[in-house]
Amino acid sequence: MIPVTRVDLAGNEARYLQECIDTGWISSEGPFVRRFEADMATLTGQKEGIAVANGSVALDLALSILDLRPGDEVIMPDFTIISCASAVVRAGCVPVFVDAESITWNMDTTRIEAAITARTRAIMVVHIYGLPTDMESIRAIADKHGLLVIEDAAEAHGQSFAGTACGGFGDVATFSFYANKHVSCGEGGMVLTSSAVLAERAKRMRNLGFDPARRFFHETLGWNYRMTNLQAAVGCAQLERLPATVERKREIGLLYREQLADLPLQFAPDQWHGSNNHYWVVGAVIDESVDMDAVTLGSMLRERGVDTRPFFWPMSQQPVLASYTSGRNYDHPVAARLARRGLYFPAGTAISDDDVLASCAAIRDCLT
Numbered sequence: 228m229i230p231v232t233r234v235d236l237a238g239n240e241a242r243y244l245q246e247c248i249d250t251g252w253i254s255s256e257g258p259f260v261r262r263f264e265a266d267m268a269t270l271t272g273q274k275e276g277i278a279v280a281n282g283s284v285a286l287d288l289a290l291s292i293l294d295l296r297p298g299d300e301v302i303m304p305d306f307t308i309i310s311c312a313s314a315v316v317r318a319g320c321v322p323v324f325v326d327a328e329s330i331t332w333n334m335d336t337t338r339i340e341a342a343i344t345a346r347t348r349a350i351m352v353v354h355i356y357g358l359p360t361d362m363e364s365i366r367a368i369a370d371k372h373g374l375l376v377i378e379d380a381a382e383a384h385g386q387s388f389a390g391t392a393c394g395g396f397g398d399v400a401t402f403s404f405y406a407n408k409h410v411s412c413g414e415g416g417m418v419l420t421s422s423a424v425l426a427e428r429a430k431r432m433r434n435l436g437f438d439p440a441r442r443f444f445h446e447t448l449g450w451n452y453r454m455t456n457l458q459a460a461v462g463c464a465q466l467e468r469l470p471a472t473v474e475r476k477r478e479i480g481l482l483y484r485e486q487l488a489d490l491p492l493q494f495a496p497d498q499w500h501g502s503n504n505h506y507w508v509v510g511a512v513i514d515e516s517v518d519m520d521a522v523t524l525g526s527m528l529r530e531r532g533v534d535t536r537p538f539f540w541p542m543s544q545q546p547v548l549a550s551y552t553s554g555r556n557y558d559h560p561v562a563a564r565l566a567r568r569g570l571y572f573p574a575g576t577a578i579s580d581d582d583v584l585a586s587c588a589a590i591r592d593c594l595t
């Protein structure tokens with residue numbers, strides 16, 4: 228079976244891990260954590276990074292530091308991962324979903340203003356699958372209506388829009404370093420901000436709400452969301468190789484596109500508003516002209532030894548969010564089409580060109 232993801236760990240990962248063991252620094256107190264935070268702050272242009280255990284708790288932490296009140300509304304993409312919506316819900320807020328845009332698959336920024344109400348406090352942006360969201364439009368809308376911007380850049384390490392790094396736009400931004408991300412710690416995440424106040428809160432909430440001046444005396448309840456030095460060691464090594472990772476991911480994405488160009492599959496554009504697609508995943512949407520959905524194609528490919536994953540299922544269609552969605556009109560044709568007809572193919576950084584070609588041959592076999 229050709230796996231959807233296999234990570235290339237051939238840089239300094241082993242050396243840095245050995246350094247953790249040799250020095251005994253394995254907890255969150257170790258020096259790689261601070262280095263990783265500083266390096267991510269440099270990458271994004273934010274002032275501070277707060278490393279955490281994974282990308283989902285990074286979102287929980289980000290929402291917890293923003294002074295949001297119960298019932299406040301947060302506008303966010305319908306086409307995204309549950310972590311985004313669960314963070315909003317756990318902060319006591321109401322997620323309000325906006326349909327995807329059919330070419331880039333990112334949130335359709337032209338539909339945001341219609342979703343704004345007197346209760347709206349923030350826009351959560353998620354850069355989807357390798358292309359950035361139009362952050363000029365987001366910033367203009369946020370400024371006009373006095374809204375906070377939360378930026379989930381978990382799929383956009385090293386990506387940029389109009390010259391600004393993804394993760395650098397949000398009042399608070401988050402990353403994941405899960406095994407399939409462009410920078411990986413196995414599991415890991417980070418919150419980034421340029422606000423000293425928000426950074427201070429995030430550090431405190433990450434660490435059980437400890438007061439830096441008076442440990443074991445609590446005015447806030449936090450969590451243990453800390454990242455270990457072992458995770459950060461791998462993250463530092465991965466970050467050193469981010470440009471090479473992006474280059475390899477683009478090669479893989481372009482090879483798929485070239486091989487599959489004549490098939491009834493839609494890819495997101497390779498270039499958009501001056502940004503190159505970074506192919507966090509190499510995904511495609513089966514044309515409406517073909518009588519086959521993503522689940523069927525996925526199981527046909529599995530029989531041929533090729534692993535795939537379906538696209539996100541829209542948040543507005545999640546049973547667990549029914550109390551937030553009932554009574555609202557969530558007729559979102561783009562997100563619905565992406566969910567039914569979209570899937571992504573093997574494209575980890577460690578994949579060989581031969582395996583990409585074998586995957587392409589299997590896809591061709593299924594679709595012709």
Ligand SMILES: *Cc1c(COP(=O)(O)O)cnc(C)c1O
Binds near residue numbers: 281284379415
């Ligand atoms: C991967 C991902 C997350 C979750 O990160 P974990 O580290 O797996 O918890 C959140 N948001 C987006 C957009 C992601 O792609």
